[in-house]
Amino acid sequence: MSLRDEFGQVFRTHSLRTWDSRKPADEQTECRCGWVGADLLGHHLDQALTRFGVVELPKPVLTDVDVDECEDPYEFRAPWGSYFVVRGSVESDSGPSWSPAHARLEAAALLAAANRAESQS
Numbered sequence: 001m002s003l004r005d006e007f008g009q010v011f012r013t014h015s016l017r018t019w020d021s022r023k024p025a026d027e028q029t030e031c032r033c034g035w036v037g038a039d040l041l042g043h044h045l046d047q048a049l050t051r052f053g054v055v056e057l058p059k060p061v062l063t064d065v066d067v068d069e070c071e072d073p074y075e076f077r078a079p080w081g082s083y084f085v086v087r088g089s090v091e092s093d094s095g096p097s098w099s100p101a102h103a104r105l106e107a108a109a110l111l112a113a114a115n116r117a118e119s120q121s
């Protein structure tokens with residue numbers, strides 16, 4: 001199942017069950033999961049964000065590394081290094097190289113740990 005499909009599943013699970021204008025504003029909306037409130041969109045976002053880490057992707061910047069080796073002349077900068085796309089793989093200036101799937105798994109684990117650390121502080 002793609003990430004898009006999984007997001008869709010979260011939003012289908014947490015879709016509108018009922019809306020009753022006769023009730024007080026903070027009790028008018030009921031979700032299929034049983035949640036009752038006034039901000040269904042906020043509820044959708046909360047449910048998605050409990051499962052998925054969402055970050056703003058950094059913009060690629062033109063790199064000054066050897067472009068012949070790196071046919072994509074862009075890099076993505078992070079505090080401890082830079083990442084490049086080389087022949088379909090993700091490479092870093094510190095040495096490691098990952099397939100796109102492996103890079104996503106590493107990034108997801110790092111993001112999950114950051115979320116947990118933030119929840120404990």
Ligand SMILES: [Zn+2]
Nearest residue numbers: 014031033035
């Ligand atoms: Zn819900």
